[in-house]
Amino acid sequence: MLELLEQLDVLEKSANLSASIRDVQNAIDVLSAARDKIAADPQTAPLTLAKLQDPVKRSLEQAQKDIKPIYSGLNKYGKALDKKFKDKPIPPASNDALSSHPQLVNRAISMHLLREGEFSVASTFIQEAHRHPPRPEPTASTPNPSMNDSWEADLAEESFNSEKLQEQFQDMYLILHDLRQERNLKPAIRWARERSDLLEARGSNLEFELCRLQFVCLFVGQKLDADDDEPMEEDPQGPLAAYEYARREFGHFRGRYANEIQQLIGAMAYWQNVEDSPYRRYFYNSTAWEEVATSFTREFCSLLGLSADSPLYIAATAGAIALPHLLKLQNIMEKTRTEWTTQNELPVEIPLPPTYHFHSIFVCPVSKEQSTDANPPMMMPCGHVIAQESLDRISKGTRFKCPYCPMESHPRDARKVRL
Numbered sequence: 001m002l003e004l005l006e007q008l009d010v011l012e013k014s015a016n017l018s019a020s021i022r023d024v025q026n027a028i029d030v031l032s033a034a035r036d037k038i039a040a041d042p043q044t045a046p047l048t049l050a051k052l053q054d055p056v057k058r059s060l061e062q063a064q065k066d067i068k069p070i071y072s073g074l075n076k077y078g079k080a081l082d083k084k085f086k087d088k089p090i091p092p093a094s095n096d097a098l099s100s101h102p103q104l105v106n107r108a109i110s111m112h113l114l115r116e117g118e119f120s121v122a123s124t125f126i127q128e129a130h131r132h133p134p135r136p137e138p139t140a141s142t143p144n145p146s147m148n149d150s151w152e153a154d155l156a157e158e159s160f161n162s163e164k165l166q167e168q169f170q171d172m173y174l175i176l177h178d179l180r181q182e183r184n185l186k187p188a189i190r191w192a193r194e195r196s197d198l199l200e201a202r203g204s205n206l207e208f209e210l211c212r213l214q215f216v217c218l219f220v221g222q223k224l225d226a227d228d229d230e231p232m233e234e235d236p237q238g239p240l241a242a243y244e245y246a247r248r249e250f251g252h253f254r255g256r257y258a259n260e261i262q263q264l265i266g267a268m269a270y271w272q273n274v275e276d277s278p279y280r281r282y283f284y285n286s287t288a289w290e291e292v293a294t295s296f297t298r299e300f301c302s303l304l305g306l307s308a309d310s311p312l313y314i315a316a317t318a319g320a321i322a323l324p325h326l327l328k329l330q331n332i333m334e335k336t337r338t339e340w341t342t343q344n345e346l347p348v349e350i351p352l353p354p355t356y357h358f359h360s361i362f363v364c365p366v367s368k369e370q371s372t373d374a375n376p377p378m379m380m381p382c383g384h385v386i387a388q389e390s391l392d393r394i395s396k397g398t399r400f401k402c403p404y405c406p407m408e409s410h411p412r413d414a415r416k417v418r419l
């Protein structure tokens with residue numbers, strides 16, 4: 001991979017078109033100067049044209065010469081690519097789990113485009129998918145894909161009639177644009193305030209984070225109602241305006257964020273040199289805007305019942321990380337003539353980065369089965385957790401001893417664990 005990066009660096013630094021463009025521009029400049037001269041005084045035409053020959057020739061020759069490193073750079077990059085990806089076949093379709101569910105794959109793609117803000121691409125994709133409905137192909141696990149559950153079709157249909165979803169994501173991008181580009185917090189604050197109860201039920205700090213940043217903006221002299229077209233003026237009354245804002249808006253935060261508010265108000269004492277004060281980190285935090293934007297995206301998606309990152313992106317990235325391991329496994333299986341039988345479980349561990357650990361799986365230590373909605377993990381008063389079915393089997397509805405410690409309890413004391 002290092003070699004690829006080096007070659008890419010060469011392409012960007014030296015083997016680019018900037019020198020050739022300069023040469024061609026030189027030639028154009030010389031030619032247009034000559035044209036102007038002739039237009040002003042046609043008498044000079046023969047002499048001007050004669051004088052033109054040499055410089056134009058030189059410029060074009062230089063352009064030819066400057067283009068050579070580009071060819072050689074591209075050539076070398078191509079070779080480095082070939083070398084890196086030589087003999088790396090993609091796995092055969094024997095474990096294909098997707099061909100029988102093309103509608104779900106299309107749904108994942110359209111959802112991804114929508115949530116990335118690519119609205120016109122998404123709507124073209126959806127139209128084309130409607131015009132040419134995909135045909136499910138039989139696979140090992142789904143030999144008869146036409147029997148696919150109707151929920152699958154419903155799900156796909158629902159996301160394809162996605163105008164509502166699109167509107168919602170458009171709102172999200174408008175607010176994000178205001179945050180990132182315009183440094184305007186008001187639309188985001190309004191959005192958070194309208195959903196204050198929902199956000200609070202999720203334990204979200206978004207509304208307060210936004211209002212705190214608004215306080216900071218006022219404090220360092222940004223006017224609250226500054227016209228977007230006017231250059232940002234420093235407001236010498238900044239700290240006072242911030243104090244007014246805090247008095248007006250922070251009231252309902254007092255319960256949950258008493259400490260944070262105290263800190264902000266404490267900073268008022270340093271209003272002349274807050275940069276050298278212990279409160280500096282609140283006021284000079286270059287990532288603050290990006291942080292609230294990320295936090296806003298996460299909350300927005302979760303209120304729509306979606307994860308903050310696109311599942312398609314996560315699946316593709318995790319797949320790219322897993323692929324080399326699966327290829328290796330396949331080689332070993334071919335050599336030892338063994339077979340991988342469980343379709344829904346990977347036979348090897350894939351080293352995914354920590355952000356890709358979702359902790360959503362519980363395997364019952366008694367039955368060795370994964371928990372489901374119908375068979376959820378249950379915690380006994382001793383703190384040990386087993387699946388509901390195991391609990392029912394062991395307890396038979398009466399007091400029983402935990403399989404992992406001496407403590408006894410009644411099944412009604414066990415509590416459902418949510419992951």
Ligand SMILES: [Zn+2]
Nearest residue numbers: 382384402405
């Ligand atoms: Zn126990």
